[in-house]
Amino acid sequence: MVFEMESQKKNYCVLGDVYGMVTVPKEFEQLEKESNFELKLQVPDVGRAVKDFVRIREVGEFLSGALAGAMTKAVLAPLETVRTRMIVGVGSRHIVGSFVEIVEKQGWQGLWAGNSINMLRIIPTQAIELGTFECVKRTVSSTQEKWKKNGGPKLRINDMNINFSISWLSPVAVGGAAAGFVSTLVCHPLEVLKDRLTVSPEAYPSIRLAVSKMYQDGGVGALYSGLFPTLMGMLPYSTCYYFMYETVKTSYCQAKKKKSLNRAEMLLVGALSGFTASTISFPLEVARKRLMVGALQGKCPANMVAALSEVIRAEGLGGLYRGWGASCLKVMPSSGITWMFYEAWKDVLLVERICR
Template sequence: MAFESQSLKKETKYSGGGVCGDVYSMAILPKEVELEKEAAHPKFELRLQLPDLSQPLRDLSKKREVGEFLSGALAGAMTKAVLAPLETIRTRMVVGVGSRHICGSFLEVIEKQGWQGLWAGNAVNMLRIIPTQAVEFGTFECIKRAMTSTQEKWKQGESPKVQIGRVTLNFSISWISPVAVAGAAAGVVSTLLCHPLEVLKDRLTVSPEAYPSLSIAISKIYKEGGIAACYSGLSPTLIGMLPYSTCYYFMYEKVKKSYCRAKNKESLNRPEMLLIGALAGFTASTISFPLEVARKRLMVGALKGKCPPHMLAALSEVIQEEGLRGLYRGWGASCLKVMPSSGITWMFYEAWKDILLVQRHNL
């Protein structure tokens, strides 16, 4: 009996161990299944770590060139927002649409399109003026500094020399005005980059019925002539821009320096900037206005079904139709727009430069 009792205890012990083993197996079974599922369907995590650009952007924003570009963009945007109605009237009168008088043209636009018509094309005009003024003022400042620095180096004996036998030729650029060169370069560069926006703006302003929106205008212009149509009138624009831009920047810089020297001042106040800027715009516009008339004729000639083949043909056409006075048709409206625009632009530009450059360097 003792033997049987011990055997029974052993069987009971082994039997209990078996039960515990089954329970343990059931307990770990779900984890094994999860591991098998993960092995069959592995998870991949792709982590992209973008570089920290905050410091490079801060360093970039502190550069003088960036401040000048931003100042030009902000000045242009603020000026165009205020003077959009004058730009509309000026464009209509230059290309010969509607009344020949400023007041009559204003009333005509308001009767047909309401007050909103005075801001026709202003959306694309804002898109045009921001990059245009940024590039123009930024290029002007950069070229002016580069030319001035080069002149100073050449004066110190670093100018290039050419030896021809016993004759030595010294090249000098001291007779060249850095302001004039910088002004010409600013006009050319901004025109090459932003001319398609000028074409769009003129189409939307002159014929809002045919071009009711920006997207329709882009589509129609592209269908008419492809990419080349976006640069219609580029040659006369560049030719007209050279005297205008050169005179515009040259007049402002020279008059400003002469005035400050005469008054023993280091800088101009805001009203003085406004007046000198207006004078610079008036002079530049008067000199280059016939070329402006030809340029506008070429850019919107397709709307009337007759587009002169080149600038000389456009000038000849104007003279035949209206005489020499036709070359200055719309000049009054142009001055009405250009003078305040030029003055306000320079005033805003100098103000933004003080905020973005002078105050920043003093921190």
């Protein structure tokens, strides 16, 4: 409580409580009032921070690719199993016969043999691949615009000036090639494991045992068996795949005077892109698979050329396309569904950024 003294009303006041009173300068009254503060603890808004992080363009594209890949593989795992067995020459030569053979020997779950490692493989692979494609495509396009506006690097030799230009490069083709290259380098061991588990589940009953046995047989290099032919096969496939999708999508939207494809159109354009790219690069895919699982059959070709020669000698030129039908049955819906899911997830995760 506060009492003001009459004789010194302007300069002093009395502060007191139950224990007594004291005379102090009046300015202390204001300090006492201002010292009554309320302690507030602000809890970080974790949900908002996560939402803002996800809506960063690169993060949203990365997550969209991961989710699209996971959902696609969960649906199409049986076709992947049949395709892999036919390519490496295990079991029936016909799609229906291969399905029946797997079900008879391993039950319905045999159609999902190796699917656990396949899911572990496809999530980072698809995320890295689609994220790299978008990033490299934007970077090349941006660089082309800057060089067109400001002029590119120049080299002067005596009186001769050489101007460097990348206007002839296709950002989509470069992005597609980079996507296939980077994702293959990072995720190739998972691809090797998936093929081993799919082709020979008896020899490799689990991921842990498969890794252990492969390491004992060939060390770390066994996890990267067939890396060179994989890169050789992936580069034309990936380049053609992304180039086809973007080119057809852009041309179709311009012809129809629309901004984007609907879900059904994405499905069809993606399927067409996968079909074209797979058909062009399929012989390299056959050689790649033979190299990766050759050790299971006790004979591994020395290189890609040797693998191709071996197939031609044994089965003729038609052998280079053995399993092509099963591959198309898998690749076409896989490509279409992946693009459909990817674009859908981008709409969800990046909706606010797009609207801005």
